[in-house]
Amino acid sequence: MIKKVLLQEKKMKTRDHYKSYVLLLMVAIANMAFAQDSETEDYKQQPHSFPEYSENYTKNLFAPKVKPGKTFYVSVNNGNDKNKGTKKSPFKSIEAARDAIRNLKASSGLPKGGIHVILLKGTYNIESTIEFTSEDTGTSTSPIVYKGEKKGEVILTGGVGIDTKRFQVVSDEVLLNRLHPKAKGNVISVDLSKDNLASYFPGDGKYGQIALDGHMLQLAQWPNRGYHHIAKIHERGPTTRWLKPGEKPMGYSKENPTGGKFSFKEELSPLVQAEFERTGDMYAQGYFHNDWYFQHEPVGTVNEDVIQLLHHTRYGIVNKIKSIPRRVRLFNVLAELDQPGEWYFDKKEQRLYVWPIKGFEPGKSTIRFIGTKNKSINDSYAQPGDAKTKQPALSLIAMENTSYFTLSDFIIENTGNLAISIKGGEYNLLASNIIRNGAGMGVKIKDGKYNGITGCDFYALYAAFSISGGNYKTLEKSNNFATNNIIRNCRYRGYGVISLSGVGIYFAHNLLHSMNGAVVYNTTNLLMEYNEFYNIGYEMGDFNVAYCGANWYTMNNVLRYNFVHHLIEPGGHPVAAFRNDDGGAGLKIYGNVFYRPGRGSSQFDGPLNDFQNNITMDSYMAWWTLKKDTTKEAIQKKWDQLASVYGHELPKGDKGDFIYIMEQLIGGKGWLKSPWKDTFPELKAMIETNPWAQTFGNVNLNYMNKVRNPFHIHGGSGTIEGMESKKKGRFKDLPLEGSFELPVEIDLDAFEDISALDFRFKKGFKPMKSFKPIPFEKIGLIKDDFRKKPLDKKVYRSQIYERFKNEKGGRYNAKIVSARYPLPDYLK
Numbered sequence: 001m002i003k004k005v006l007l008q009e010k011k012m013k014t015r016d017h018y019k020s021y022v023l024l025l026m027v028a029i030a031n032m033a034f035a036q037d038s039e040t041e042d043y044k045q046q047p048h049s050f051p052e053y054s055e056n057y058t059k060n061l062f063a064p065k066v067k068p069g070k071t072f073y074v075s076v077n078n079g080n081d082k083n084k085g086t087k088k089s090p091f092k093s094i095e096a097a098r099d100a101i102r103n104l105k106a107s108s109g110l111p112k113g114g115i116h117v118i119l120l121k122g123t124y125n126i127e128s129t130i131e132f133t134s135e136d137t138g139t140s141t142s143p144i145v146y147k148g149e150k151k152g153e154v155i156l157t158g159g160v161g162i163d164t165k166r167f168q169v170v171s172d173e174v175l176l177n178r179l180h181p182k183a184k185g186n187v188i189s190v191d192l193s194k195d196n197l198a199s200y201f202p203g204d205g206k207y208g209q210i211a212l213d214g215h216m217l218q219l220a221q222w223p224n225r226g227y228h229h230i231a232k233i234h235e236r237g238p239t240t241r242w243l244k245p246g247e248k249p250m251g252y253s254k255e256n257p258t259g260g261k262f263s264f265k266e267e268l269s270p271l272v273q274a275e276f277e278r279t280g281d282m283y284a285q286g287y288f289h290n291d292w293y294f295q296h297e298p299v300g301t302v303n304e305d306v307i308q309l310l311h312h313t314r315y316g317i318v319n320k321i322k323s324i325p326r327r328v329r330l331f332n333v334l335a336e337l338d339q340p341g342e343w344y345f346d347k348k349e350q351r352l353y354v355w356p357i358k359g360f361e362p363g364k365s366t367i368r369f370i371g372t373k374n375k376s377i378n379d380s381y382a383q384p385g386d387a388k389t390k391q392p393a394l395s396l397i398a399m400e401n402t403s404y405f406t407l408s409d410f411i412i413e414n415t416g417n418l419a420i421s422i423k424g425g426e427y428n429l430l431a432s433n434i435i436r437n438g439a440g441m442g443v444k445i446k447d448g449k450y451n452g453i454t455g456c457d458f459y460a461l462y463a464a465f466s467i468s469g470g471n472y473k474t475l476e477k478s479n480n481f482a483t484n485n486i487i488r489n490c491r492y493r494g495y496g497v498i499s500l501s502g503v504g505i506y507f508a509h510n511l512l513h514s515m516n517g518a519v520v521y522n523t524t525n526l527l528m529e530y531n532e533f534y535n536i537g538y539e540m541g542d543f544n545v546a547y548c549g550a551n552w553y554t555m556n557n558v559l560r561y562n563f564v565h566h567l568i569e570p571g572g573h574p575v576a577a578f579r580n581d582d583g584g585a586g587l588k589i590y591g592n593v594f595y596r597p598g599r600g601s602s603q604f605d606g607p608l609n610d611f612q613n614n615i616t617m618d619s620y621m622a623w624w625t626l627k628k629d630t631t632k633e634a635i636q637k638k639w640d641q642l643a644s645v646y647g648h649e650l651p652k653g654d655k656g657d658f659i660y661i662m663e664q665l666i667g668g669k670g671w672l673k674s675p676w677k678d679t680f681p682e683l684k685a686m687i688e689t690n691p692w693a694q695t696f697g698n699v700n701l702n703y704m705n706k707v708r709n710p711f712h713i714h715g716g717s718g719t720i721e722g723m724e725s726k727k728k729g730r731f732k733d734l735p736l737e738g739s740f741e742l743p744v745e746i747d748l749d750a751f752e753d754i755s756a757l758d759f760r761f762k763k764g765f766k767p768m769k770s771f772k773p774i775p776f777e778k779i780g781l782i783k784d785d786f787r788k789k790p791l792d793k794k795v796y797r798s799q800i801y802e803r804f805k806n807e808k809g810g811r812y813n814a815k816i817v818s819a820r821y822p823l824p825d826y827l828k
Helices: 005-011 017-031 051-058 094-107 270-279 632-645 658-666 681-689 793-804 814-819
Strands: 070-074 115-119 122-125 130-132 144-148 154-157 160-162 188-191 209-212 228-235 261-264 283-287 295-303 306-309 327-331 342-346 351-354 367-370 395-400 403-408 411-415 418-423 426-431 434-438 441-446 452-454 457-459 463-469 481-483 486-488 494-503 506-508 511-515 517-524 527-529 532-536 543-549 557-560 563-565 575-581 587-590 593-595 600-604 610-612 615-619 621-626 697-700 703-707 711-714 738-740 751-753 758-761
Touching: 051 506, 051 527, 070 094, 094 115, 094 130, 094 144, 209 351, 209 434, 270 295, 367 411, 395 411, 411 418, 418 426, 418 434, 434 441, 441 452, 452 463, 463 481, 494 511, 494 543, 511 517, 517 532, 517 557, 532 543, 532 793, 575 587, 587 600, 600 610, 600 615, 615 621, 621 703
Parallel strands: 070 115, 115 144, 122 154, 130 395, 144 403, 154 411, 395 418, 403 426, 411 434, 418 441, 426 452, 434 457, 441 463, 452 481, 457 486, 463 494, 481 506, 486 511, 494 517, 506 527, 511 532, 517 543, 527 557, 532 563, 543 575, 557 587, 563 593, 575 600, 587 610, 593 615, 600 621, 610 697, 615 703, 621 711, 697 738
Antiparallel strands: 160 367, 188 351, 209 367, 228 261, 228 327, 261 306, 283 295, 283 327, 295 306, 342 351, 751 758
16 A cells, blocks of 8 residues: 555546556655555655754854954944054954954964954944955854944944934925925924935935934835725736737836826825926835735826826736735825824935934934945845846945854944845854844855854844855755844845745744745755744735745755744735745645644645645645646646747746756756765656656645635646636646645644644644654744843734734735734834
């Protein structure tokens, strides 16, 4: 006997019995999923089902801690770079300490125990990138450590400040008439026409960022949180999604806008039209077509209640989902500056307006403009440093080819494209830092080994961090990592708040919440474990907290022992927990707890994906998949399409060109060569059998409670149009080359305390055969040397349970959805 449910073949009378039996044997050998037993069907557990699997990633993760042989001190308040660097005679700058270490290395070498550089309390203004190179590297016995004297008291800040005594309450009648009625008497302003700061506020979609007393402020918009709603679409407008090769989009100009037109359901202030006629600089943001596509579009005209966009959009303005209205807000609108913490820069008159937050004191409070002077602000709607920005990511601190080098216990804020970059080297560590208030990304780690981030807090950034490393072709692991971090309130929408790529990345014990973006990974041998995700994706659709897709080289990505809860979607397209999209392969979802995970726990329709030993509660489904091709003729047709389409109708290497993309990384037919053929023999078996379906997948040994449709098999295609299909697949549509068993019901009484979101099994509970108890108590933040006071899980999880216990997703309610948006810290 091979698999109980795979004997569904008896119901598939159109298939050849002998052929099915042979394929079943292939699956058993390739996946080693089950033991042969005539009486029972015990599951032969896979390597990642054992706790010690972590040791492949955690062994030697951190460099040894040693007592420093020498210490230098830096003080921004009473230091001098000509001093000796002692506590009584400190340096003034980080660069002076760096140069002193270089001189010491050149003259006598590093002392045993290495060197600590202690920055004393104060705010250090960083005017240009602080660069560390191989000259600044330490060793395993003599590391280099830069740290704040006390966590939370040493600030490294970018941007440029302005004397807040210069601000005056707006009293001029002309200026007052431009303000929202609420703002009159509350808003202060300053003329910046002689300050040469225009590069920080370029306008036309790039509006810069401002921080006041450590808080990132919000550019004036309508509404303040969430979106208003399109009541009527007057014109769809020209689109670019379906342009033919060589075809150009419809032309436009500011004098002759050609974009789509719409009206809001909510009443638009006449001040907005007057403002646009004066400035011509306003944007509309939101979901004009589908809930998975956030747009940032320039406004062309405002004519009474009708908004016209300046030019074409990708899909046009279309009421695609009948159950949820199209949601849009206006951005960069002085007339809607109507609450504390909002600001606006009048590009035409070079005047800055701010409604100050509580505690503002002229002369004592600090306002900083965030960006990169003379390089313009980064494009806050594209990943910093990527092709869309057409400029490199300029960081506050750059570490290239350093090793055994640590930065810890700092607040790093007010940064432009990037706060910190680490490139190459090994055992470079960012620990116990707060990284906040950035126009772009917090940290970028590229290449090297054992480089990582631990015990840090990331918030009020566009994106948190990206980590890459390892070698796809040789399968050499990088062991680069992110552990025990809090990531919250980042502005990026969709996949990319955290980006992971490469081989052997470790992502564990992190807490992610309160934002509309999360993790994207294109990796091999990733381990993502003991993380907690909640209140993510509350405005989006077709979204997941950890996402990969459309690749076959993504083998052995293990997502285990994570806790995903309270993903309460706004309606429309579904939000779910984990996904391998567009026929991607190699994902292993094991031992996770999903409580109210949006529409479902997992989504995949490609080969070699597993969903095992998980618990799903209060959800529409446990697994979402597509009906795929399984007959010999259909499989061959897919191969023929792959050969004919890419390079002709679609560019070579476009999403879906699986073989070409894989070979660029692992070499020509790399899956038939070492080390791939030895490490992943199942990849060869999959390609030769059927790579177009859920081939060799294992969906079994799972629990569920209050799951309405455990397996949702979508009957349409995976295209944009096909997803709108109402067709449903059937259980028998799944391929024989895999194991697919419905989850088993579990009672909530099996768990310790639902109201505290404590999903440990009670003592005495006996799980079903072969189900391994999930180490739930280990999930989330942990106490260690780098996070000495983690959040109390019982306290904050109980608060989350109370907050959302009566709130349901699935049906759109504007008031309820808007309430999900976290308030800025200064308004709490």
